[in-house]
Amino acid sequence: MPPTDTDLLDAFKREGTERAFLALYDRHAPAMYALALRMMGGHEADAADVLQDAWTRVLPRVSAFRGESSLRTWLCGFVVNCCRERFRGPVLETIEATPEDAAPRTQRSFDNNMDVERGLASLPPGARAVIILHDLEGYTHREIAAALGIDEGTSKSQLSRGRAALRRRLDPRALEVRQ
Amino acid sequence: MAERHEHEDDVVARAVQRLPRELTPPSHVAASLSRSLSRRRSADAAWRIAIAASLVIAAFAAGRLTAPAAMAPASSGEEFALLLYGGPADGGDDRAAEYGAWARELARQGRSVSGERLSNEAYMAGRAANDPLPLQGFFIIQARDAREALELARRHPHARDGTVVVRQINTP
Numbered sequence: 315m316p317p318t319d320t321d322l323l324d325a326f327k328r329e330g331t332e333r334a335f336l337a338l339y340d341r342h343a344p345a346m347y348a349l350a351l352r353m354m355g356g357h358e359a360d361a362a363d364v365l366q367d368a369w370t371r372v373l374p375r376v377s378a379f380r381g382e383s384s385l386r387t388w389l390c391g392f393v394v395n396c397c398r399e400r401f402r403g404p405v406l407e408t409i410e411a412t413p414e415d416a417a418p419r420t421q422r423s424f425d426n427n428m429d430v431e432r433g434l435a436s437l438p439p440g441a442r443a444v445i446i447l448h449d450l451e452g453y454t455h456r457e458i459a460a461a462l463g464i465d466e467g468t469s470k471s472q473l474s475r476g477r478a479a480l481r482r483r484l485d486p487r488a489l490e491v492r493q
Numbered sequence: 494m495a496e497r498h499e500h501e502d503d504v505v506a507r508a509v510q511r512l513p514r515e516l517t518p519p520s521h522v523a524a525s526l527s528r529s530l531s532r533r534r535s536a537d538a539a540w541r542i543a544i545a546a547s548l549v550i551a552a553f554a555a556g557r558l559t560a561p562a563a564m565a566p567a568s569s570g571e572e573f574a575l576l577l578y579g580g581p582a583d584g585g586d587d588r589a590a591e592y593g594a595w596a597r598e599l600a601r602q603g604r605s606v607s608g609e610r611l612s613n614e615a616y617m618a619g620r621a622a623n624d625p626l627p628l629q630g631f632f633i634i635q636a637r638d639a640r641e642a643l644e645l646a647r648r649h650p651h652a653r654d655g656t657v658v659v660r661q662i663n664t665p
Binding site: 330331332335336339340343344345346347348351352358361362365366369370373374427430431434445446449450474477478480481484 | 518519525612
């Protein structure tokens, strides 16, 4: 039976070794990296920096993990914070900053995930973050508001506008294909 | 129209939910974090070994109740904290060995001595404070008075390129 998160965490707290760290890292870094990569609009170098920064902050704080959420949720919280710090300009550039018709209309299919990834990456950071956290990571609007330092109303409006913008960036007919 | 938008929103949400939840991170991140962890453990271990060695000697010295008076001058002394600010962020094994030698010398004089290296991570509660230099570590030593404690602090290797602040520990 594979070790639980608690087992891995206890081993790292007890031993503090590279091996204990890598066991934790191997289990959770792929999810953290996926989140970082999407939050950073698909920029791999930025996502790698975020991942490194997040773990650098996590390691001295492992004793502070109280199990009030899953370990992965706790770790992903560090990723969200690191991403948020990297957003330039206003903390959350809102969807209104992007012209509604800026998206290419030639896309005929999003049958593969790359189309969705590109669509997400083309959104302003704020709306992109809200969609990722809500639709992919399962955050509530209250949790998003706390994580991004916005109010719940903004989270709701950004989700709605972000989805609409993403819908415009994808071919509506292709969307229906998957029904 | 509103219903249609709601329906399309669901379609978009489902499209997002189909994305893979995990992606392989670049290998250099794990390598870099491992190196950093290893360096840190090594420096901490060297520091702790040096201090532990000095404490063993201190315990030995404390047991020598028949030692010449000159060997046990400070058992009735005051306690002082030597706060190590600034200096090299990561002095490595050589620096830890020097600190250990300084601590052993105090232990040989019959003084109790202990010390800890502090993590670079700092958390703040209460009102904001701006330390001009990061606090790297501290020693707790015995000395007759502040003047003697300051003299011992001047001889601490950290005083070469860092700052050692001496504070008496208040005891009831």
